[in-house]
Amino acid sequence: CGLYPGVRLYRHGDRSPINAYPTDPYKESDWPQGFGQLSQEGMKQHFELGQFLKKRYTGFLSEDYDRHEIFIRSTDVDRTLMSAEANLAGMFPPNGSEEFNPDLKWQPIPVHTVPVDKEKLLSFPLEDCPRYTQLMNETEKTDIFLNMTETYKELIEMVRNKTGLEKANIETIWSFYDTLFCEAKHGMRPPDWVTPSVMETLKMLKNFGFQILFGIYKRKEKCRLQGGLLLDQIIKNLSNAAAPDSKQEVKMMVYSAHDTTVVALQEALNVFNGLQPPYASCHLIELHQEENGMFTVEMFYRNDTNVSEPYPVSLPGCSQRCPLQDFMNLTREVIPQDRDKECQI
Numbered sequence: 001c002g003l004y005p006g007v008r009l010y011r012h013g014d015r016s017p018i019n020a021y022p023t024d025p026y027k028e029s030d031w032p033q034g035f036g037q038l039s040q041e042g043m044k045q046h047f048e049l050g051q052f053l054k055k056r057y058t059g060f061l062s063e064d065y066d067r068h069e070i071f072i073r074s075t076d077v078d079r080t081l082m083s084a085e086a087n088l089a090g091m092f093p094p095n096g097s098e099e100f101n102p103d104l105k106w107q108p109i110p111v112h113t114v115p116v117d118k119e120k121l122l123s124f125p126l127e128d129c130p131r132y133t134q135l136m137n138e139t140e141k142t143d144i145f146l147n148m149t150e151t152y153k154e155l156i157e158m159v160r161n162k163t164g165l166e167k168a169n170i171e172t173i174w175s176f177y178d179t180l181f182c183e184a185k186h187g188m189r190p191p192d193w194v195t196p197s198v199m200e201t202l203k204m205l206k207n208f209g210f211q212i213l214f215g216i217y218k219r220k221e222k223c224r225l226q227g228g229l230l231l232d233q234i235i236k237n238l239s240n241a242a243a244p245d246s247k248q249e250v251k252m253m254v255y256s257a258h259d260t261t262v263v264a265l266q267e268a269l270n271v272f273n274g275l276q277p278p279y280a281s282c283h284l285i286e287l288h289q290e291e292n293g294m295f296t297v298e299m300f301y302r303n304d305t306n307v308s309e310p311y312p313v314s315l316p317g318c319s320q321r322c323p324l325q326d327f328m329n330l331t332r333e334v335i336p337q338d339r340d341k342e343c344q345i
């Protein structure tokens, strides 16, 4: 059966912290490129992902880069733009005739983007939606949210006092964990009071932070206003490719983005595992054509490079090889019909 590689969404690679907390002994000048920048580890992660994808789609994508076959879009952020470039370097090293410099096993491949303030497809949560803000306010009044806040109030108090993050709460404490995680990955010791068990608790709270963004309370409505926008575009890509007189040449859409983008999409699909997507993790949505001509959608999530194959992911209510029509019917409830209207309060 035929395979249209379909859509790939990945998180950028390893980076420096986005910021430091007020009492942080490490400052922006301790990082080679400053805050929020892709590290050499992050470049290697994406180069490897590009090589993996090249192998996976051998026979379905041309061996050599073909601008008609693949389209890459990134958020307009250094770390995602550079991740896409490193990914493509791994995926499309130039063959003899494509080499423009015999000493350089690299060729330029366009990475498209839109300005940050115009980005409505790959950057979530979108803050332009009053109804979503209302849903988040309501989430803060749910039992699960209040119980978490109560259970961890001593830890939150300690974080406020020790870090200077005076407004730290269950929703924002993820940022402190993120800084500690990046520093630890690059050999910078955490403060003594951040014991391994404190770190584990902070990690759990960071994961909870992702869950409340697009789930926990009124998941479907949150997803209609957030990740449903991306899922809508993906489904349009798939159904265009499946159309009998399809003029669509692009076989693979590549989106280079963030952990929240992967979570927003996976919550919309109701397949989120509740954990922060790792660096260079990749959600694959493939279109297959069976012998009988029927189009099916398969999904995979590569979040662990220690296993050779990405994990298959099934849309709830459908088989892993899900007929395109069923895929569309089952996801319709999270696709906004008129988002502007649905955002009004």
Ligand SMILES: CCCNC(=O)[C@H](O)[C@@H](O)C(=O)O
Pocket: 011, 012, 018, 257, 258, 259, 260
């Ligand atoms: C305000 C900080 C937002 N964080 C980011 O943009 C990061 O890229 C984050 O999404 C990530 O994937 O690490």
